[in-house]
Amino acid sequence: MADQRIWTVYLSGEIHTDWRDQITKGVEEAGLPVELVSPVTDHASSDDCGADILGAEDSSFWHDHKGAKVNAMRTRTLLESADIAVIRFGDKYKQWNAAFDAGFAAAQSIPYVTLHDPALNHALKEVDGAAMAVAEQPEQVVRLLRYVIRGEL
Amino acid sequence: MADQRIWTVYLSGEIHTDWRDQITKGVEEAGLPVELVSPVTDHASSDDCGADILGAEDSSFWHDHKGAKVNAMRTRTLLESADIAVIRFGDKYKQWNAAFDAGFAAAQSIPYVTLHDPALNHALKEVDGAAMAVAEQPEQVVRLLRYVIRGEL
Amino acid sequence: MADQRIWTVYLSGEIHTDWRDQITKGVEEAGLPVELVSPVTDHASSDDCGADILGAEDSSFWHDHKGAKVNAMRTRTLLESADIAVIRFGDKYKQWNAAFDAGFAAAQSIPYVTLHDPALNHALKEVDGAAMAVAEQPEQVVRLLRYVIRGEL
Amino acid sequence: MADQRIWTVYLSGEIHTDWRDQITKGVEEAGLPVELVSPVTDHASSDDCGADILGAEDSSFWHDHKGAKVNAMRTRTLLESADIAVIRFGDKYKQWNAAFDAGFAAAQSIPYVTLHDPALNHALKEVDGAAMAVAEQPEQVVRLLRYVIRGEL
Amino acid sequence: MADQRIWTVYLSGEIHTDWRDQITKGVEEAGLPVELVSPVTDHASSDDCGADILGAEDSSFWHDHKGAKVNAMRTRTLLESADIAVIRFGDKYKQWNAAFDAGFAAAQSIPYVTLHDPALNHALKEVDGAAMAVAEQPEQVVRLLRYVIRGEL
Amino acid sequence: MADQRIWTVYLSGEIHTDWRDQITKGVEEAGLPVELVSPVTDHASSDDCGADILGAEDSSFWHDHKGAKVNAMRTRTLLESADIAVIRFGDKYKQWNAAFDAGFAAAQSIPYVTLHDPALNHALKEVDGAAMAVAEQPEQVVRLLRYVIRGEL
Amino acid sequence: MADQRIWTVYLSGEIHTDWRDQITKGVEEAGLPVELVSPVTDHASSDDCGADILGAEDSSFWHDHKGAKVNAMRTRTLLESADIAVIRFGDKYKQWNAAFDAGFAAAQSIPYVTLHDPALNHALKEVDGAAMAVAEQPEQVVRLLRYVIRGEL
């Protein structure tokens, strides 16, 4: 009986470059049985979802807080059910939420790959230390998935 | 590969208004990949199921006890396998079972949304404090599901 | 979206009467979305499987031991993935394995129903005490499943 | 080697009558090896702790929210490490937090005793249904602890 | 730094012979760092505790049920925190509660030793199959503990 | 409703003989509902995957380390979701990774079968001691699966 | 019996200001039963521990990697056994390891308090969203601990 497993891969982190698109395209071209899932990547929606749906807040802190929790219903659920996570750090913004996701994955024994420029190596050493692979380019992530799923180099 | 996840949403609490119908209708109209599950909402069946199936009791306490456990086989199973729970408090009755479900969900790290009138805010502050969102209207719940699942505001 | 959950029900215990057949027939007649699973109920196979497959033993203890472990690969796997277990005690034999399964289910928070003659009530009080329902007849189990799954009395 | 276990008992719920004092006194008189723990029972402190320590809020909802979370650091920690919980429902106030604690305890397999007037039996049937004992008077709780710990009736 | 671990050993099952005393004496004579814990072994107290503390019942089933749950607060707590369990089956009574405890221990990965006459081997094969040792005499249990704890044969 | 469970079986260990093929053929001939999963069994790919995808290393230790972690993303995920594992020890190489997988499976309560020559019995006694069956030939594994899944000897 | 619980509090994050000393001093002055634990806060030791003990590396990546894992033996162990964590973000450095610890704590249901300047609120909204309290000053953390442990405002 052929292996019919669908692998769920959670793509966490940076939302300002097209790394998710590159991985999506690579996965499709390779025909991998992968379901890619992500947080909401529209910046404005992600920031405003809580206040927009549940009511506006005077304080920016509670505006953010409501949004963060609404987003967490999505991200936590998808991350927890992922087989593998990819954690992307870009060169802009601090992306503490990406590091948070990495810690969450580590605590749940969900294997993850980090994806970032080598210039960030030292600052990310704890996050990389718990990763199963440290990649620099989206195509390396695609190759990792192809190897992990199909054994093809 | 398109996301084909079906989200299971458990609707806990009040059984005397049509809030479940409103959410069901909203979910259907939005075409969301959501499976809505609920406790048995027929009040008489819910009260009498234990004695009806397993034998009558002289004592009302054991009549209730048998029924509560039979219902728990349903509610516990459905709640445990839900991705998200909605906990509804109405203005009549005490709905301790809804608060019980909220505590159960919190302990199992199942994210939940509370749905109640703001007049109950202070009395429900611990239950709301562990919630991921506090809504007043069923349509807000539908909007939350749409955003959480599809990222659409 | 209609509820499409399949409920897995593990039928543990006595293998000398037709209670499993009665439940199977009742579940089919009611058209319930239930998958019934059981240990191997052929007594001779169940006793001899270990020695038959893995090699004969001089000692009856190790003959039994090998068989018990081979059977456990089936029973443990099926019980662990069940939504509900039914634990049947007959009037012959001690069926300690049924009580073992009940303890196992309790420890894993799998709800279970016991099925036995009231004459055994006192001797089974600890096992019944952790059960969600205590039934005397297979048709009560079918009614419980119908209520738990469909809410129909 | 004599049993030197200290049993931790969490006393959840109503804060307006002296039931905790009665249990404390009973436990001391019986010389039981019990450590009783509780939420903060000073009503004003419990309501205001968040805003008082972390900064005032204009909105009563967020005032409550901050307080609820600060209290939860205490209650969740103490409840999770308890051997047994006692869940008290009084005749005033809704005490949804008590039912929340019961659900939390049930999900964590922490055995609990409910303590309430029989007039509440029907409304509390789900919460009682998952309890290991349903008591009406604090002295019954003390007797339960004495029996559970020392085997003395 | 010398090993200062205290091993907790739960003694489950038969209450009509002096096997617990023999183990207790053996453990004391060997000076082992063992804390022995047990269910309440006074038969009458164990049967009546629920009704005696919480109120009499007309029905023998509920009389038993209340007692079983009160006892479970003790037994479940002690068993869950044990390092090792000893499960004793005597030649009288069915001791389904002992088999229940064995299943509970197995599900929680608590290693257990069974203690019974070889005449029961076939009937207990599933319970023995999940045991770490099968003993016939209490002194063997003491020797096991001495070896497991101190490495002394 | 017929049992439609697909059993996932993880084949761990030796990659230099055709034991996996034999089991695959046997499972197919028997028409068993089994999905067989394995680590990558191409030796060179398995050794070089890390460096090949993520970049070459000067040190053989880190070359191995990168590869081991990339492989672990596959093996850990497949093993964790298996119903049963088969752990094969050949007569060449040390196959510590097979023993590692056995320990991993034991800790996660995944039942496993060992498959090896009796000459290795003494050296493998701890690994065999936690196994549910010890087989010598691949066809015995097929027979075990047929019995466990279908109850057929 | 007085509450004799010792609360373990893990202090994660920034190592360049004296916030740990302030909390330590405040806890001591208040006489709180708190054991404060931390990562190694000597920057050079923390960076070099792996290579210093286990051997030098030519590559800075592996130098960091070895150190990160050695430090993780300390931090993971202490964080996992903490009752409460405090996660500090300073204004210099990215402190992704602090966000990693927050995610780890969240996944393990360990309540945590964040401690940072309000200027970081927006960037930290996901990390704050899962926190039980958001503080700006070390003395607020001390007051939180005093309230959580002793109920004193």
Place this chain on the structure above:
Amino acid sequence: MADQRIWTVYLSGEIHTDWRDQITKGVEEAGLPVELVSPVTDHASSDDCGADILGAEDSSFWHDHKGAKVNAMRTRTLLESADIAVIRFGDKYKQWNAAFDAGFAAAQSIPYVTLHDPALNHALKEVDGAAMAVAEQPEQVVRLLRYVIRGEL
């Protein structure tokens, strides 16, 4: 309040050289708050404990089997409660039990250090890959413990 944690360290594997003594001596000289625990290291006792206590076996397989399970009561209990494990591979014998312990520790998220000659690096790459440190000499293990516990290089 000073850190009063006692760290439990499990020393697994080879029993034919004095590496345990070297670590013990080093830990004592450094005055570390460490409790070192180990399997029974007397080879003959370890092999014969099962048969010696529970009765002789004609078959060497069952002789070994009984012994392996009795030893597992010790090793499993001590390993599960360890903060850190050290897994030692010598140059003689296959020490599959050491690799088994490593897999067990990895599955339970217990950090471990391997201790072996670099000549074994390639064969142990999967076991090393999941380790937090790879050491060659017992004194490195002592230094690791001193750093992890006290932060001293």
